Amino acid sequence: GAGVSQTPSNKVTEKGKYVExxxxxxxxxxxxxxxxxxxxxxxxxxxxxxxxxxxxxSGLPNDRFFAVRPEGSVSTLKIQRTxxxxxxxxxxxxxxxxxxxxxxxxxxxxxxxxxxx
Amino acid sequence: SQKIEQNSEALNIQEGKxxxxxxxxxxxxxxxxxxxxxxxxxGPVFLLLIRENEKEKRKERLKVTFDTTLKQSLxxxxxxxxxxxxxxxxxxxxxxxxxxxxxxxxRLLVSx
Numbered sequence: 001g002a003g004v005s006q007t008p009s010n011k012v013t014e015k016g017k018y019v020e021x022x023x024x025x026x027x028x029x030x031x032x033x034x035x036x037x038x039x040x041x042x043x044x045x046x047x048x049x050x051x052x053x054x055x056x057x058s059g060l061p062n063d064r065f066f067a068v069r070p071e072g073s074v075s076t077l078k079i080q081r082t083x084x085x086x087x088x089x090x091x092x093x094x095x096x097x098x099x100x101x102x103x104x105x106x107x108x109x110x111x112x113x114x115x116x117x
Numbered sequence: 118s119q120k121i122e123q124n125s126e127a128l129n130i131q132e133g134k135x136x137x138x139x140x141x142x143x144x145x146x147x148x149x150x151x152x153x154x155x156x157x158x159x160g161p162v163f164l165l166l167i168r169e170n171e172k173e174k175r176k177e178r179l180k181v182t183f184d185t186t187l188k189q190s191l192x193x194x195x196x197x198x199x200x201x202x203x204x205x206x207x208x209x210x211x212x213x214x215x216x217x218x219x220x221x222x223x224r225l226l227v228s229x
Contacts, residue, residue: 004160033216042121042206042219043161056216091160097215103149103168104215108160 002026004109006092012115013082021077021112025094031104032075034067035091037111043091049075050097082116089113119144123207123220131228136197138223140190140207145218147209150183150190155204155222164205165192197227 005024013019025032031050035043045059049069057067064082069075079086093106122141130136140150148169153161167174167183167190174181180193194201204224208217 031215035217035219040125040221042208042221043217045216045218048215050215059216093160103151103166103210104217105151105163105166106161106217107163108153110158110160 004092004094004107006090006109006112008112009110010113010115012117014117015082015084017082017116019079019082019114021079021090021114023075023077023092023094023109025073025075025092026096026107027073029094029096029107030072031095031097032069033093033095033106034075034077035093037089037091046077046090079114082114084116087114087116119218121145121207121209121218121220123205123223125221125223127224127226129226129228130197132197132199134197136194136201136225136227138192138205138207138225140192140220142188142209142220145188145209145211146185147211149210150181151208151210151217152179152181152190152192153206153208153219155206161206194225197225199227199229201225202227 034046037043048056052072064080067077089111091111093108095104120143151166152164155161182191204222206222208219
């Protein structure tokens with residue numbers, strides 16, 4: 001069975017450029033999450049989708065960050081005018097949230113390592 | 118401010134011993150607490166979930182306790198093996214908030 005996949009695995013870009021990071025969740029998982037992880041830190045929440053809509057985007061650091069999930073499956077995290085401080089591993093996770101308010105066991109992808117030079 | 122603390126120093130133990138990792142939190146009222154394992158270059162892998170009204174949960178060699186009065190969770194691995202060497206992350210989730218708030222993780226090293 002396929003797990004969560006993320007592409008690319010590595011992305012090197014120059015300051016000021018635009019990047020897109022893709023996440024393919026586990027088939028049938030309605031919930032999708034993006035996190036960012038810096039070296040030596042735990043993952044930091046960015047945004048959560050339930051279906052096609054962003055249910056919680058409170059973790060997005062500023063308006064340079066945007067994410068979409070147009071058909072309720074694949075999601076793309078978009079970063080405009082990248083800065084060196086955006087360098088991190090971007091993790092995607094999905095879950096099958098059966099009950100509203102119930103816990104979410106999350107299945108993570110391997111991440112995309114973004115380096116902004 | 119909300120804070121989740123895990124021992125940032127690596128925990129070194131001998132194979133066969135019990136490893137105990139600690140997760141403390143402040144200014145937070147989680148409905149659920151989860152433990153994940155993370156190997157270098159990989160995403161976290163779910164291990165166990167415990168609810169606020171549960172004191173203890175077990176799964177094979179793993180045991181988690183949750184004390185909402187002390188605001189602390191303990192994670193135990195019994196009969197540890199070198200293959201258990203990894204970083205272990207605790208994560209809190211409040212009812213209705215969906216997102217996980219992670220600690221910084223504790224690196225466990227099990228020597229043969």
